Amino acid sequence: MKTGVPFREGLFQGSDEKGSLLGARCRQCGQIIFPRREACLNCLGNDLELIQLSRKGKLYSYTIVHMPSEHFEPPYAVGWIELPEGVKIFSQIRGWQERPLETGMDMALHFEKLWDEEEKEVVGYVFRPSTNGGA
Amino acid sequence: MRDVAIIGVGSTVMGKFPESLPYELGAEAARAAIQDAGISPGDLQFAYCANLYGGMVIGQAVMGEIGITDIELTNIENACTGGATAVRKAWWDIASGLYDIGIAVGVESITTSPMAGKLITPAKGDITGELGMNMVARFALSQRRYMDMFNISLEQIAQVSVKNHRNGCMNPYSQYRKELTIEEIVNSRPICEPITLLQCCPSTDGAAAAILVPLDLAGKYTSQPVTIAASVLKSGDYAFRWEDMTFSDMTSKCANSAYEMAGLGPEDVDVCELHDAFAMNELQHYVELGFCKRGEEVRLLEEGVTDLGGKIPVNTSGGLLSKGHPVSASGVAQIAELVWQLRGQAGERQVAGAKVALAHVIGGEVTGLESGAVAVHILKR
Numbered sequence: 396m397k398t399g400v401p402f403r404e405g406l407f408q409g410s411d412e413k414g415s416l417l418g419a420r421c422r423q424c425g426q427i428i429f430p431r432r433e434a435c436l437n438c439l440g441n442d443l444e445l446i447q448l449s450r451k452g453k454l455y456s457y458t459i460v461h462m463p464s465e466h467f468e469p470p471y472a473v474g475w476i477e478l479p480e481g482v483k484i485f486s487q488i489r490g491w492q493e494r495p496l497e498t499g500m501d502m503a504l505h506f507e508k509l510w511d512e513e514e515k516e517v518v519g520y521v522f523r524p525s526t527n528g529g530a
Numbered sequence: 531m532r533d534v535a536i537i538g539v540g541s542t543v544m545g546k547f548p549e550s551l552p553y554e555l556g557a558e559a560a561r562a563a564i565q566d567a568g569i570s571p572g573d574l575q576f577a578y579c580a581n582l583y584g585g586m587v588i589g590q591a592v593m594g595e596i597g598i599t600d601i602e603l604t605n606i607e608n609a610c611t612g613g614a615t616a617v618r619k620a621w622w623d624i625a626s627g628l629y630d631i632g633i634a635v636g637v638e639s640i641t642t643s644p645m646a647g648k649l650i651t652p653a654k655g656d657i658t659g660e661l662g663m664n665m666v667a668r669f670a671l672s673q674r675r676y677m678d679m680f681n682i683s684l685e686q687i688a689q690v691s692v693k694n695h696r697n698g699c700m701n702p703y704s705q706y707r708k709e710l711t712i713e714e715i716v717n718s719r720p721i722c723e724p725i726t727l728l729q730c731c732p733s734t735d736g737a738a739a740a741i742l743v744p745l746d747l748a749g750k751y752t753s754q755p756v757t758i759a760a761s762v763l764k765s766g767d768y769a770f771r772w773e774d775m776t777f778s779d780m781t782s783k784c785a786n787s788a789y790e791m792a793g794l795g796p797e798d799v800d801v802c803e804l805h806d807a808f809a810m811n812e813l814q815h816y817v818e819l820g821f822c823k824r825g826e827e828v829r830l831l832e833e834g835v836t837d838l839g840g841k842i843p844v845n846t847s848g849g850l851l852s853k854g855h856p857v858s859a860s861g862v863a864q865i866a867e868l869v870w871q872l873r874g875q876a877g878e879r880q881v882a883g884a885k886v887a888l889a890h891v892i893g894g895e896v897t898g899l900e901s902g903a904v905a906v907h908i909l910k911r
């Protein structure tokens with residue numbers, strides 16, 4: 396079996412049922428940002444706390460892409476998922492062949508293989524239509 | 531600060547030119563602008579050259595081709611806004627009193643670049659780019675939500691492409707010179723749903739140029755100077771401050787600043803070239819540029835208000851959809867079209883009595899921002 400490596404360090408922790416996306420909340424202005432930065436991009440304050448973002452959200456918009464990208468063969472789906480915190484996450488969307496996508500539908504976070512890189516399996520976050528209720 | 535006028539513009543025909551090197555296209559446009567202005571190349575005191583994919587110091591290659599060396603020459607990259615950025619910088623160099631005559635050139639040759647046949651994507655290593663984002667997907671995501679939230683049909687969006695391709699048939703510089711039907715557009719190959727091929731601007735090679743002088747010296751060169759009433763360029767804001775992806779805050783803010791600078795309003799605009807990289811962009815930009823209120827944009831199009839003969843014809847050149855989108859040249863090519871309109875030289879596509887014109891470009895994709903850069907110019911005669 397190939398070893399899994401995160402596609403980017405610091406964006407998420409854990410996997411499967413327990414993992415989450417890692418954001419930051421500014422203690423000064425309340426802004427939530429993803430990915431994390433050293434300083435708050437809204438007020439430039441430095442007092443940030445690490446937070447785990449919600450695992451569920453609503454599909455803000457989506458598209459089925461019919462052209463190849465660096466890592467994905469067409470057709471593949473991507474979209475913006477709006478989390479209850481008000482943050483929008485750009486992500487691969489899986490499971491769209493089984494369940495037609497609709498703007499506003501409930502989505503759930505999963506961690507899956509994104510692509511293969513030689514002996515490694517590059518792992519990251521994806522969203523799938525939620526099977527058991529919304530955010 | 532001095533008022534600035536455009537005394538000469540030039541353009542190549544837009545299209546796919548695998549035999550033409552980027553600097554040859556740039557030189558052709560620069561030569562045309564120099565001839566239009568009735569000056570000698572040696573009169574130019576400075577130059578800006580916008581380009582994305584042509585490589586190192588392309589402006590020097592362009593100017594070297596037409597006998598211009600040993601001047602202040604700056605190369606500019608600002609994605610789709612590059613050409614407008616070159617005009618903006620040239621405007622400031624004249625307005626500030628630094629120089630008395632200069633040229634802004636935009637040039638792109640996609641066909642001869644490594645980008646040929648590929649979708650434009652964010653820079654390497656960009657997070658959304660790695661996750662499958664590209665320029666078409668970015669706007670497909672806006673369009674999907676736009677259609678769903680505002681109950682707009684694909685057929686309505688396709689009418690933008692129908693109009694602009696009809697205009698392109700009247701423009702000798704246009705890449706496409708062919709009318710399209712709603713059915714052809716809707717049924718063309720899907721690229722990023724719901725965007726189909728014929729809702730997209732083509733990949734384009736071409737160049738355009740403009741020559742600027744202080745308004746009080748313009749009479750020396752021409753009896754028809756076109757004044758730059760406003761020149762505004764802004765970088766993108768954070769996407770976390772961008773509430774609604776169907777409304778470009780960047781365009782709205784930039785247009786408001788331009789109207790304020792010109793002392794004019796959207797009701798004064800007689801002709802407009804705007805960034806119709808995808809058909810639906812044009813509808814959204816009507817609202818952001820203040821031509822109508824939200825919810826009225828489809829009516830504006832369907833009633834012919836933005837068609838030739840309407841109150842405010844938009845993209846008379848054919849726009850990016852038909853004339854083509856030579857990325858860094860587009861901003862200058864828009865200025866060329868509007869100068870021809872204001873001088874009454876636009877032939878079959880002339881807007882009768884046009885006095886005020888507006889040009890708008892936006893582009894560049896990077897994780898975390900609405901977009902890279904936006905520019906609005908207002909011209910008047």
Ligand SMILES: [Zn+2]
Pocket residue numbers: 421422423424425426435436437438439440
């Ligand atoms: Zn803050």
